Amino acid sequence: MDEKLNSKELAIEVKRLREEVLSLTQSKNELLTSKQQLDAIMDNAPVEVILKDREGRYVRINKQFETLFGVKNESLVGMFPGDAIDPRLAAVTREHDLSVLNLGKAQTRELVVESNTKDQPRTWLAIKLPVFNGDGEIDGLGTIGTDITQRIVNSEKLQKSNDLFRQTEKFSKVGHWEWDEIAGRYITCSEQYASMFGMTIKQVIESIKNLEEDKFRVCEEDRERYKQTLDLARERKQRWEVEYRCINKAGKPVYLHEIGEPVLDDHGVMIKTVGMIQDITEIRQVEEELQRSHMLYHQAEEM
DSSP states (O other): OHHHHHHHHHHHHHHHHHHHHHHHHHHHHHHHHHHHHHHHHHHHOSSEEEEEETTOOEEEEOHHHHHHHTOOHHHHTTOOGGGTSOHHHHHHHHHHHHHHHHHTSOEEEEEEEOOSSSSOOEEEEEEEEEEEOTTSOEEEEEEEEEEOHHHHHHHHHHHHHHHHHHHHHHHHTEEEEEEETTTTEEEEEOHHHHHHTTOOHHHHHHHOOSHHHHHTTSOHHHHHHHHHHHHHHHHHTOOEEEEEEEEOTTSOEEEEEEEEEEEEOTTSOEEEEEEEEEEOHHHHHHHHHHHHHHHHHHHHHHO
């Protein structure tokens, strides 16, 4: 009887061990699959990815990071940044690490780093985030980095281009604007455009909310002609051009030459109008002075 009981208990224990081994094997396979998936994500990501432990030692870097800095994952694992990169950059990096660890949330910073090429230093945008374990405790750090050097260069070029454009507008007394035909209000305008009416860009965009309000920037004597020109152009969805007067913030009349161009969507609906405006007051004053001189000349001849 005891032998039969022992055999039965042995069979149960063997079955339990088999199930445990099967479970462990399944868990191991799942972990292996998860690791392979993580490796695939990291190494195919178009950004630099770094994993560190709480002390700041490298746990894993991806292919993009290896390429940018000319290092290998195997050579960095277990090392501190101070042993692998410029000490000053390592100090800044560690300070960023500690800030993320203490606050327990992601942070973003820009860093100037040396790449593995002889090119200029690169500007690196680093997003650092805490990595939590199963107990909800922070036991490491993850960093997602992006080389934004070209973006900054392009931004600086664009800024220089915009500055030059603004200077050109100011020198030539020309402004530009965009009008939303659906909402019936300004989308944007240049500083030069707004200044012609004694306003700021913000005031133009926020205070003029329909066509009726917009036409009041035109002198009353020219208002109806201005309105008819725009109404006809909108009806025909065509380019328009008009001259009119307005009163500037000094209370003096200003002569303006304005051109508008409709923008249609794929269905032929006019969604906005873009345009430019030029202060031609000096030109008109010269013309008037020439006409006056011409008239006085003829009067003198008749005498």
